Amino acid sequence: MNVIKNVDIAVNANVYNDGKVTSRTFWTKEGMKKTIGILLPGRYSFSTDGEEKVEITSGFIEVKIHPSCSWVRYGEGEFYVLPASTSFELQCKEIVEYVCSYSNN
Secondary structure, eight states: OOOOOSEEEOSSOEEEGGGTEEEEEEEETTOOEEEEEEEOSEEEEEEOSSOEEEEEEESEEEEEETTOOOOEEEETTOEEEEOTTOEEEEEESSOEEEEEEESOO
C-alpha cells in the first residue's frame, strides 16, 4: 500500500456525477494542494482552472483533452498533465484511483 504521510486533509469529500467520482483534498507539509480520488466506470467531463498533474495509482483510464479529438490511455504508474483553463473528458471501464497535484494552491 502506498502511503502519503504528514498531510492535512479536508474532512468533506468532493463529490461529482451523482457520486461516481469522489475525491478528498489534502495539503502536504510543504503546502502543496492535492486530491486523492476514485472514478467508477463511466464517462465524465470536467474543466480545469490551473494546471493539474494526474497520477494513476490503480486501473486504466482514457483521457481526451480538448480541442484534441484523440483518446489517450493511461494506467497504474503513469500520469498526464492538464493545461490551465481547459476542458477534458475521461472514460473508464473499471474503478480508477488517482492522485492529482495542483499548480496553484
